[in-house]
Amino acid sequence: MNRFKSYDLSIISLENIDKMIEDYLIQINNKTLKKVEINIDNTKMNINIEPYYFISDKWREFIELLSSKNVKFWFRDDDCGIDNDSLYHLLEYMNNKKIEIFLAAIPENTDEILSNKIQKYNSLYVGQHGYAHKNHSLSEQSEYPPNRDTEIVKKELIDGDSKLKTLFKDKYLKVFIPPWFEIDKKTIQMLKQLNYLAVSNFWDNQKNPYGIIEANCQVDFVNWENAYTFGGEDYILKQIICELKKEKKNYHIGLLLHHERMGKETYMFLDKLIDVIQEYSKFESIKDVIKYVGVEND
Secondary structure, three states: OOOOEEEHHHOOOOOHHHHHHHHHHHHHHHOOEEEEEEEEEEOOEEEEEOOOOOOOHHHHHHHHHOOOEEEEEEEEEEEEEHHHHHHHHHHHHHHHHOOEEEEEOOOHHHHHHHHHOOOOOOOEEEEEEEEEOOOOOOOOOOOOOOOOHHHHHHHHHHHHHHHHHHHHHHEEEEOOOOHHHOHHHHHHHHHHHHOOEEEOOOOOEEEEOOOOOOOOOOOEEEEEEOOEEEOHHHHHHHHHHHHHHHOOOOOOEEEEHHHHOOOOHHHHHHHHHHHHHHHHOEEEEEEEEEEHHHHOOO
């Protein structure tokens, strides 16, 4: 992935411009950068650089494990309805990569503007991310803790499902994604009664004790203990490697994104990760994950 930088010539001296160009050329000679393109456009100097990407030990370990196992990956993006400009950027990115993404939409935050924008993308499905993504717990953050009134919970589930079904039509899957990964047992039982296809949470894929398929994510791109931001290459690769070291016949690994916490560094890493996965493995649909988890746990 190339990196683009633009400088305002009106506030930079000629001496500093010459020094800047020299520094880039030195990096090429030292093989830090593969290519540098410099273009002057009126008062702007635009520099397009193509860096060399060096493979770390973690990448080597990941590729070695990936090439020896039957692995498929899929993407889920949480909090659809928050910071939608960042969401649209992610959707364009995934659309250009021709990779499907499963969006966890907050019903209370979702409207026709969002649904109309999303309709133009083919490779995506939408699920139900709670109702309002509001905390109702006195301990761990949860929208559906044990203390909530059962009838209120039932109404929220039904209303949220109905709203998303109306807005997204055939792009909507009746899959429930609990905010903050927390959900009370009574609510899970209610999801079963209301004929939800699956729950998509975090941790291992399974058919839970209530007979509901859990098509879960196992890899989180956000380090929630460190400034709520992208965890970095090693942070992500360690999680994937941990999953690949488990003894399984087939691997369905969910990669969890939060569009509002994704910057340039995240997208640069995604470029590398996607290239490796497409070379040694493949991506799958959330619908396939639900199917496979159901079959493998019958």
